[in-house]
Amino acid sequence: MTTVTSPLAGRAVGLAAVPDPVFAGAMVGPGTAIDPVREPTAAVAPVDGLVVSMHPHAFVVMDENGRGVLTHLGIDTVQLNGEGFELLVSKGDQVRRGQPVIKWNPAAVEAAGKSPISPIVALEAPAEALSAVAEAGDVPVGGALFTWN
Numbered sequence: 001m002t003t004v005t006s007p008l009a010g011r012a013v014g015l016a017a018v019p020d021p022v023f024a025g026a027m028v029g030p031g032t033a034i035d036p037v038r039e040p041t042a043a044v045a046p047v048d049g050l051v052v053s054m055h056p057h058a059f060v061v062m063d064e065n066g067r068g069v070l071t072h073l074g075i076d077t078v079q080l081n082g083e084g085f086e087l088l089v090s091k092g093d094q095v096r097r098g099q100p101v102i103k104w105n106p107a108a109v110e111a112a113g114k115s116p117i118s119p120i121v122a123l124e125a126p127a128e129a130l131s132a133v134a135e136a137g138d139v140p141v142g143g144a145l146f147t148w149n
Contacts, residue, residue, distance in 0.1 A: 002063055002148040005097060006139045007043040007071045008118055010036035014135030015119060020075045023119040028070065030130050031121035032145050038107040038116070042088065042100035043071055044141060046120060051101070054091040056082035059101055060123065067148055068123040073104055075115040084108045098142050122148050 006012075011034065018024045018033045045061050046069050053060035053070075057077035062068045073085070086103040089095055106116035122130055125148060133146040 002047060002065060002067050004031075004046045004069055004120065004122065004145050004148060006034060006134075006141060006143045006145050007046045007101070007120065008034045008036045008041065009141045010034040010139060012134040012136055012139045012145070013117060014133075015121075018075065018117055018119050019115050023072070023075070023121070026127065029121045029123045029125050030127040030133075031119060032133050032135055033117050033119045034139060035117050036106040038110065040103070040105040042103045043073055043118070045095040045097055045099045045101055046071060046145070048097050049095065051089055051091050051093045051095055054087065054089070056080075056085035056087065056102070061095060067125070070119070070121040070123055071101070072119045072121070073102060073116075074106070074109045075117060077109055077114050080109070080112060080114065084112075120145055122146070
């Protein structure tokens with residue numbers, strides 16, 4: 001069992017509320033999304049593990065059970081070409097839950113015309129593998145988002 005915690009402070013909104021059909025349709029996997037507070041912050045690792053994918057706007061941490069958790073900072077933020085994002089770790093690094101991974105500013109993303117809503121996805125998991133999925137309410141950094149059974 002893997003408990004996935006929030007990489008961001010904000011409001012849980014669920015994947016269906018993500019303004020992107022790939023995430024909203026859970027095509028990359030089930031999970032939830034956070035509408036982050038609008039202040040400069042760092043997205044933190046949602047699980048202990050290995051950083052297996054690293055982009056300015058997104059990262060994947062694979063835990064000891066081989067489960068990859070995607071944190072995608074905002075929607076269509078790849079179009080910002082890394083502007084406004086600062087990588088704090090590298091692909092291949094071991095990270096601990098709660099460790100800062102990427103600095104960014106959700107308000108600046110919004111000002112650039114992109115949605116700052118951030119999906120947190122259990123990659124390639126069947127939907128029934130997740131339980132206790134947070135889809136509403138305020139979530140602190142490190143608050144439980146879902147359990148991957």
